Amino acid sequence: MTFFFTISLLILTAATIHVVAAIGSASTVAVVYGTGTICGIIANEPTQRVQCYQNGLKLDVSVSPNVSFESISGGKTFFCGLRSGGFSLHCWDTRALFNPKRIYLNYNVSLTDLTVGVDHVCAREVSSGIARCWRGNRGSPFSSPGDGLKFSKITSGNGFSCGILMNSCKVVCWGYNEISVEIQTQFGNLSMSNLVAGDSHVCGLTKTGFLVCKGTGQLDVPTSSAFEFSGLTSGRGFGCGIQRRNGLVQCWGSGDNNRVKDVSFETIVAGLDFICGLTTRNLTIICWGNAFTSDVPVPMATFVNRVKPSFRSLSR
Structure with a gap:
C-alpha cells in the first residue's frame, strides 16, 4: 500500500544542502526497508x-543515547552508524531490541563513507582510501x-559494492552478486x-555532470543537461534526483514514484521501493512508496504536531 507520512525537523544550517544517498550511502538519515x-x-x-521511528511510530528508546554519530546507513533489516571521529562502527538489528554490535574499533585509522547494502x-x-567490508549474506x-x-x-547494493578510484575516477565493483561485474x-x-547503488544497478554523475545509470532493470534514464541534478538516490529498478534549479524530485524506472508534486527537497534517500526526503x-521528512508494513496510512499530524526532533544535516 502506498502512503505518505512526515516527520517535522529543524535543519542545522540555513544553507541549502543537497545530499546524494541511496540504499547504502552515508547520510544523517537512514532507512531500513525490511522493517519500515x-x-x-x-x-x-x-x-x-x-x-x-518504525512503521511511522517513534520508538520509546533512543539508540545509544550517550554516543555521538557522524553518519548512518541502512539495509534490509539493520542499520549501522559511524561514531564521530570515524574510529568506531556500530550496527543494530531493527527486528530485535536495537542492541548495538560493534564491528570496528581502531583509534589510529578513521573511517568515512559508510555504506550498508x-x-x-x-x-x-x-x-588511504582503502575500502573495508564486513558481514554478508546469512x-x-x-x-x-x-x-x-x-x-x-x-x-x-544487493550483494555488491562499487567505488570511484582516486587516481582515475573510473568505477570498480566487487561482491558475490555477479551483477557487480556487469x-x-x-x-x-x-x-x-x-x-x-540500487538493488541491481548504480546511478551517478559523470565528471562533466551528466546522469548515467548502469546495471539491470528498465531504468528509462531521462535525458538531462549537465549538472541538472544535485542529489541522487536509487532503489529496486528506479532512481530519483533532486533538480538543481528548483529542488523538485524527478524519478525514473519502475513504480509510480513521481507522486510528490511541487515540493522542493534538500535531501533524498531510498529503500528498495520507497523514498524519503x-x-x-x-x-519535514516526507516518505512515499510501498515498503512499509502497516496496512493503515499514518496521519501526517502524528509527526508534525507531536514529534519535533532536530536532525543533523550532512554537507557534501
Missing part, C-alpha cells in the same frame, strides 16, 4: 544521538576489494564524480 524503520541523527544537543557493510579509510564474510585499490567514493563493465572508461519549505 527510519532513523536520524539528532542535532542541537550535546550528544548527536540517533533516534528511530542489503546485508553487508563497507566503509572507506580516511587517510552471516558469511563479504570480501573487501583489496589494499591496492584506493577510492574517493563507495556505495553498496555494472563495472558497463561503466567502462567513464569518469565519475559520484555513485549511488527532507523538504525545503517546512523542513
